[in-house]
Amino acid sequence: MRERGACGRLLPKIKVTGGCSGLRILLISYAFPPYNDIGHVRVGKIAKYLQRFGHEIRVLTAADQPFAASLPVEIPEQDVVRTSWWNVNRPAEIAFGGRGKVVEGGLESHGAFRPLVQMLRVIYRVVYKGWISFPDDQIGWLPFAVRAGSRLVESWRPDVLYASALPYTSLVVAHLVAKRYNLPWIGELRDLWVDFHRYHIGRVRQCIEGRLERRVLSSAAGLVTVSEPMASLLREKYCKPTAVVLNGYDPEDYLPRTAPIPGGGDLRLVYTGMVYESRHDPGMLFEALRFLGAEAHDVRVEFYGRYVGIVKELAVQYAVDHLVSIKGQIPYKDSLRMQQEADALVLFLWTDPEERGVYSGKLFEYIGAGRPILAIGGMRTVAADLIAERGLGAVCKTSVEIAMQLRTWLEAKRNRGSVPAPALEAGIGLTREAQARQLESFLNEVVPKRTSSQATS
Numbered sequence: 001m002r003e004r005g006a007c008g009r010l011l012p013k014i015k016v017t018g019g020c021s022g023l024r025i026l027l028i029s030y031a032f033p034p035y036n037d038i039g040h041v042r043v044g045k046i047a048k049y050l051q052r053f054g055h056e057i058r059v060l061t062a063a064d065q066p067f068a069a070s071l072p073v074e075i076p077e078q079d080v081v082r083t084s085w086w087n088v089n090r091p092a093e094i095a096f097g098g099r100g101k102v103v104e105g106g107l108e109s110h111g112a113f114r115p116l117v118q119m120l121r122v123i124y125r126v127v128y129k130g131w132i133s134f135p136d137d138q139i140g141w142l143p144f145a146v147r148a149g150s151r152l153v154e155s156w157r158p159d160v161l162y163a164s165a166l167p168y169t170s171l172v173v174a175h176l177v178a179k180r181y182n183l184p185w186i187g188e189l190r191d192l193w194v195d196f197h198r199y200h201i202g203r204v205r206q207c208i209e210g211r212l213e214r215r216v217l218s219s220a221a222g223l224v225t226v227s228e229p230m231a232s233l234l235r236e237k238y239c240k241p242t243a244v245v246l247n248g249y250d251p252e253d254y255l256p257r258t259a260p261i262p263g264g265g266d267l268r269l270v271y272t273g274m275v276y277e278s279r280h281d282p283g284m285l286f287e288a289l290r291f292l293g294a295e296a297h298d299v300r301v302e303f304y305g306r307y308v309g310i311v312k313e314l315a316v317q318y319a320v321d322h323l324v325s326i327k328g329q330i331p332y333k334d335s336l337r338m339q340q341e342a343d344a345l346v347l348f349l350w351t352d353p354e355e356r357g358v359y360s361g362k363l364f365e366y367i368g369a370g371r372p373i374l375a376i377g378g379m380r381t382v383a384a385d386l387i388a389e390r391g392l393g394a395v396c397k398t399s400v401e402i403a404m405q406l407r408t409w410l411e412a413k414r415n416r417g418s419v420p421a422p423a424l425e426a427g428i429g430l431t432r433e434a435q436a437r438q439l440e441s442f443l444n445e446v447v448p449k450r451t452s453s454q455a456t457s
Contacts, residue, residue, distance in 0.1 A: 023443060024056045026158040028149060028174045030138050030167050032061035032080070033071035036332050038273070038361035039190055040071060042247055043164050048074040049436035058156060060149050060173075062141050070331035083148045086140030088132055135193075135209055138167040145169075149177040160221070160447045161185035168193055168213075175216040184221040184447055188245075191358075192230055193217075195237075222446040224439065227359055227382050243442035247361040248435040249368025249427065253336055257370045257424070267410050267419070269374065270342035272304045272335045273362045275311055280348035282311050284376050286318035288402035298410055299323055301346070304330050304338055339369035343419045344393070344409060349377025349384055359383050367392060367427045372409075372419060376402060390426040 027047055031039040051057040057075060063082035073080065133139060152158075161183055163174030171187050178185040193213045194206055217223065217234075222241040225231050235242045275282060289296045303311050304327045315321040330338070339345055345366045350358060363383050366373050373393030375384055384395045396402040409419045 024158040029164040034069040035065040035067035045432040083144040136167040164188040188224040248432040271346040287399040291403040
């Protein structure tokens with residue numbers, strides 16, 4: 001039986017068998033390689049696999065983005081249009097120490113001037129970000145993207161526009177271009193928009209932005225998101241076909257999995273990605289290291305990524321800083337290699353109850369690496385459920401549970417020389433290719449079929 005939305009209209013039943021062939025797809029996304037951020041990885045993989053499946057892909061994105069240019073571009077560069085954009089955040093970047101410092105550490109400050117910087121952060125978020133960065137920091141891309149998108153449509157008429165957010169400006173671009181040329185478009189929300197659990201910019205702004213969201217998303221032919229709880233909310237709100245396409249991992253990015261080489265030594269825990277001070281709790285891990293006592297001397301914890309300033313403070317606070325290394329951001333391929341070489345991989349689950357329906361993109365990278373996952377957090381989330389159901393590692397809700405799990409792995413290192421890996425079958429259906437097939441099937445359901453004359457034009 002088909003599902004009904006809140007409006008009472010039947011929603012199309014989404015098949016998962018593929019079968020969509022030869023679509024012309026204009027992918028509109030500020031986030032795209034070579035710039036290294038988790039959203040950029042997802043959109044790059046979507047383009048790669050849809051093109052590999054036989055679709056014509058063109059990508060509209062922005063040049064000179066404030067991220068390290070270390071991701072591979074896996075479709076021909078001639079199929080990518082990169083535009084200029086106005087950086088409306090430039091004054092804030094100058095105030096907080098320059099673009100490079102903000103990209104590396106965000107707007108956090110952990111030094112002597114922390115009170116002053118905290119005050120500046122409040123002013124920035126309430127005044128500047130609240131009313132100039134509307135709907136987001138990339139609004140300066142809008143005029144360039146609409147102009148370039150219009151030229152693309154006129155010279156190469158696509159069957160559908162596929163826009164990926166964050167940033168939400170990408171959705172606004174697709175809405176305007178699709179309306180101008182009477183084309184269907186699909187909106188992908190890697191995070192919800194106004195219903196995003198971390199939306200705290202004020203009621204007036206939320207009301208205005210809510211109207212913008214409704215106008216934009218109501219014009220879409222369908223919606224895509226990354227978990228079933230988020231999809232359910234979108235179906236209820238907009239009564240539109242809505243698909244779940246997980247992030248996944250790409251086996252082609254990893255070295256072939258081999259049996260660990262026995263050798264004992266330290267238990268090496270690796271974390272890759274950003275650490276959010278208000279939403280992650282590294283302190284639980286560091287407290288567990290203290291509980292281990294002398295055994296902790298055989299544990300090493302390595303952090304690779306941005307926004308890790310709070311990690312050093314907490315490690316010192318718990319007197320385990322001699323066991324913790326902060327390496328900073330490294331290229332994507334190196335990050336995956338570090339994951340594969342680890343004994344276990346650390347995943348901090350979100351601490352906000354409204355994050356229950358959110359998967360971290362890092363979770364799927366960890367699955368691809370084939371190492372056990374140490375998930376830390378007290379809430380039940382979709383990520384925790386996936387780890388438990390598939391035997392991908394351990395979900396620990398307290399520091400005592402973490403310490404017990406570390407003892408188990410330390411014993412395995414001593415007795416067998418290595419920590420057992422999850423079963424190969426644990427990752428079935430979670431590859432980027434499998435998830436791109438889900439997306440392809442969804443497009444086949446919602447995109448109007450071309451006539452033979454259109455197909456040959």
